[in-house]
Amino acid sequence: MSTRFDRDTEVREIGEEAAPQFGERAFASRIDRGWWVVRGPNGGYVAAIVLKALAASVDADRAPRSLTVHYTAPPEEGPVRVETRVERVGRSLTTVAGRMLQGDRVLALALGAFSKPRRGPSFDHARMPAVAPPEDCQPFRGLIPMNARYEYRHAIGALPGSGADIACIGGWIRCAEPRLADAPLVAAITDAWPPACFAPARSAEEMGPVPTVDLTIHFRRDLPLAQAAPDDFHLAVFRSRFAEQGFVEEDGEVWSRDGRLLAQSRQLAVIG
Structure with a gap:
């Protein structure tokens, strides 16, 4: 279906x-x-x-x-x-x-x-951030139409408008309708949370449109995972470190619940 x-x-x-x-x-x-x-x-x-x-x-x-x-x-x-x-x-x-x-x-x-999968050296130094499971996290409900397409559980960083010291945001996410996380859905998830640059904001005026200039996604595993279930949550984490001259970068990671890195992303966006 x-x-x-x-x-x-x-x-x-x-x-x-x-x-x-x-x-x-x-x-x-x-x-x-x-x-x-x-x-x-x-x-x-x-x-x-x-x-x-x-x-x-x-x-x-x-x-x-x-x-x-x-x-x-x-x-x-x-x-x-x-x-x-x-x-x-x-x-x-x-x-x-x-x-x-x-x-x-x-x-x-x-x-x-x-x-196709290639033979080559293999190592994994990536570690999923330590966060509470989705069942213990507060739901996040945004104000824009796209937010209704997903179920969010805030787990890391600050919420938009918090005046935080660090531009970091993220948490557990899945489709509002159960669906396996294949590559197209993971691609969508890399841009599904509010921008990380909203976390340091202190007013609505500081949280205007942040249109993406370019988005690069690296898929690190074949998707969907073999043991994946349609109702699985995935952890998505986004960070920004530098905003200047009207542009901001954002780095993202998407993880399976059991700690496997599924995708990495970077985008440049217009801010202000």
């Missing part, structure tokens, strides 16, 4: 009636207002749609390893088109480019890397 996330990120390949201007293949999707933040849809939601189109353009046995999306204009509610072009197919790595459009208006540019 499909969830709202599945329906709102669905991509459908379209034929010659919409011949790609940029690439080799074209996919139709639709931007839904239920994922709105302030001036447009959430960047993670847009990344999930783009990722689905890129993934449909490569061999199914090659999983996403890296995705970078540059956001050039805010989409409006309604139909969009994602055009893709395979730039190179190597023995183990496929590089594919894409762009999202509404009419002739370019909304996003993307580049993805897909690969």
Whole structure:
């Protein structure tokens, strides 16, 4: 049974009636207002749609390893088109480019890397932050439409508007409707919490729109995990260290409940 996330990120390949201007293949999707933040849809939601189109353009046995999306204009509610072009197919790595459009208006540019598992040295020095389990954490309810698409449990850092000394925020998160955390959902989660730069804010005026300029996601495991359940919570943690000249960076991590690092993200956003 499909969830709202599945329906709102669905991509459908379209034929010659919409011949790609940029690439080799074209996919139709639709931007839904239920994922709105302030001036447009959430960047993670847009990344999930783009990722689905890129993934449909490569061999199914090659999983996403890296995705970078540059956001050039805010989409409006309604139909969009994602055009893709395979730039190179190597023995183990496929590089594919894409762009999202509404009419002739370019909304996003993307580049993805897909690969089979490779043999190589293995180590794991990453440690999930020590936090209380989701059952012991307070629910967080945001004020924007996108917040209704997820269930949040605040577990780390400060809440928006707390006047905190450190720009850090995060906690447990899962879809409002039970759904396995595959790569598109994890991509969306990397931009699903309020910006970390809201934690040091002391007033609503300091928490205006923070549109994403670019978002890079590194997928560190094949998703969904083999033993995953649709109602699993995942820990998402976000930190910002430097805001200057109207821009702020944000680093993110997404963890499974048992402490496995699923994805790392970094984005640059406009602030103020």
